[in-house]
Amino acid sequence: MARKKTTRRINRRIGAFSGDRRMIGLLALIALGVGLWSWISVHPEHNPWAPLDLRDPIGIATAGKLAALKGDVEECRLALSRSEVSFRALPSTGSGVCERQDRTQLDAYPLSPNTPSVTCPVAVGLEVWRAKNVEPAAREILGSDLDQIEHLGAYSCRRLYGGDDGPWSEHASSNAIDISAFVLKDGRRISVLGGWDGDNDEQRFLREVRDGACTAFATVLSPDYNAAHADHFHLDQQGRWRGVCR
Structure with a gap:
């Protein structure tokens, strides 16, 4: 017991x-x-429910927020306004496959020779890329502030590879832009064509900004991709989860 x-x-x-x-x-x-x-x-950059603010650091929720902007022009432009990025919403133009319903033009972006209208997701990608990657890389690697980013154009109503029966290029709707060079405040010009195999700092800078673009764009094509991109970076926002970074 x-x-x-x-x-x-x-x-x-x-x-x-x-x-x-x-x-x-x-x-x-x-x-x-x-x-x-x-x-x-x-830390709103890690909070998937916090509204996207392009001034926040890149976080674990950033990619998802950027992906959500595709196809939602109103929300995309709200993100630009919320981030105090000045832009103009231009009227649609064109027709058929090459109709451009989303024409967003950044007001104070250092593009040269002009600032073309692009889709809003491309405008957002450009702003994120400039602020979070290109400008810091220019200062840290090349020792100078950025002055201009040179481009070869955004809009071109054409199919891929210049054929008549291939898929349409993202350029047909201005959902892409080709970047050819970077001009620094000290006067130096770093071109993709001349700098990709240039001196060590130029090579390091160009690869750093190429890799950084992959956090802001769905598709990034560089000289590592093929000979057609030997003189520029192709940046577009088609299919954020199925893009290419090379």
Whole structure:
């Protein structure tokens, strides 16, 4: 009998201890959740529910937010406005496959020889790329601020590879832009054609901005892709989850 009573007391203590452990575990989970939410609230770049602000650092939620802008011109332009990026919404133009319903033109972007209208997702990608990658890389690798980004154009109503029966190029809707060179405040000009195999700093800079573009654009094609891109980077926003970065 005494042995049974002892056993029951031990079992009750074990049960109480297990209950305490469950309570401690629950409290720990609650504390972890509160701490995680507090951290996310001050790091919106990691919060998938926070509105996209292009001034935020690149975070784990950034790619998803950028992908969500595709096909939603209104939300895309709201993101530009929220980020205090000046732009103009131009009327649609063209017809058929080459109709451009989304014509968004950045007002203060350092493109040369002009600033063409592009789709809003491309405009967002350009702004993210400039601020988060190109300008820091110019200062850190080349020791000078960025002055201009030279391009070869955005809109061209054509099919891929110049054929008559291939798929339509992203340029047909201005959903792409070709970047050819970078001009620095100190006067240096780093071209894709001349710098890809140029001196060490030029090579490092061009590969850094090529790789950085892959965080802002769905497709990035460089001289590593094929000979047709020996003199420029092709940047577009077609299919963010199926793009190419090369």
